[in-house]
Amino acid sequence: MSATSTPLVIVGAGLAGWTVAREFRKLDATRAIVMVTLDNGDFYAKPTLSNAYAQKRTPDQLVTTAAAKMAETLKVELHVHTRTLAIDTQAQTLTIQKGAVEQTLAYGQLVLATGAHPIRVPVEGDAAYQVRSVNHLGDFAQFHAALGAAPKTVLVLGAGLIGCEFANDLVLGGYTVHVVDPAATALSALLPSQASAQLRDALQDLGVVWHFGTTLQSLTHSEGRMQARLANGDQVSADVVLSAIGLRADMSLAQHAGLECDRGIVVSQTLQTSASHVYALGDCAQYASAQSRTLPYVMPIMNAARALAATLHGTDTPLVFPVMPVSVKTPALPIVLVSPSPHDLGQWTQDPTADSSLGGAWRFVDAKGHVRGFVLTSKHTSKRMEWSKDIVV
Ligand SMILES: Cc1cc2nc3c(=O)[nH]c(=O)nc-3n(C[C@H](O)[C@H](O)[C@H](O)COP(=O)(O)OP(=O)(O)OC[C@H]3O[C@@H](n4cnc5c(N)ncnc54)[C@H](O)[C@@H]3O)c2cc1C
Structure with a gap:
């Protein structure tokens, strides 16, 4: 079977999946592209999830292009609300499932763009199941609905990049915000101590209440709200609890198919996985071009998608990352x-x-x-x- 006479199949319709499709279409107007995604396929910029409140944007307003329009423009056969269950790298097929219906698709080349999962830590108490994470637009829509318009208190778990961005955004949106983190200060994994202190002070001046050097121990229902007990003995009454303690690459499909995985799906400089004709990029990938790191940011995806499209089109193109500064969306600092x-x-x-x-x-x-x-x-x-x-x- 020729790699290019059968469809290019992309699993995942996040930024990585759609950007590969777009870059590939610039090089090849006719080859069949099939995309399979668990979500509804709408295109949106995920970074807007953590500054939507300050901009008074609702979840619907964050969608920049509806899935059907994306599919039409890029001439993609799009399978939404469809799970890829398994990959057979020998037969070059994948099994997908929508509702109760299973189907087998053949691929010439396969791109895995399955993203990442929020990391969750165990919490005691009868309200522990109410801890939310926001990693997709669907999560954000639920979070937005849970918050509603009335004044509310949000407890954020994690003072990393996403936790600090949400804290800043929610406080600007009029909510009371508490942040819990075992570290001694804000964004401590990425910043020198004086910069962390600047961020801590800037957010505190806006009204963020910090609980450093401790963790959430239990979460219980209490008079229509939740009562959080921290390991240092502090108690916080909250209406919504948001966990933002990090992401882990989604490797389940790749692992099941026997592909080499570590902290992400291991890919070579040309973004090939350990199986022929199977590639990966985005939050799910661990890049040889980045000293075997995962890079869960937008700019690496844009660079990886351009290089991968050229490789898929027949010109092996090693990925070379430029310097890619990250902007932290904390307008307070x-x-x-x-x-x-x-x-x-x-x-x-x-x-x-x-x-x-x-x-x-x-x-x-x-x-x-x-x-x-x-x-x-x-x-x-x-x-x-x-x-x-x-x-x-
Ligand atoms: C709140 C927030 C703010 C951020 N802000 C910034 C920022 O300011 N700057 C920056 O550079 N980066 C930021 N990031 C990171 C950036 O948004 C991500 O790196 C990027 O969006 C990841 O895209 P992706 O396509 O790899 O993954 P995802 O968007 O997670 O897409 C994964 C796709 O795979 C699909 N999928 C998974 N498994 C299956 C399966 N088995 N079958 C079918 N489909 C499947 C999912 O449905 C989804 O469509 C932020 C992230 C978050 C959460």
């Missing part, structure tokens, strides 16, 4: 950062020439004196392009 790889040994140093009344600027410098990362806050974020040029990749 705008932050732009490039994180060093965990393999990079070095330390953060503050730029003494940066005017501290305008925020802060830090470089991560390794033992050889190479700049491997940076953090810019507040007005210094305007230097992102200039500072990106100094990074040694």
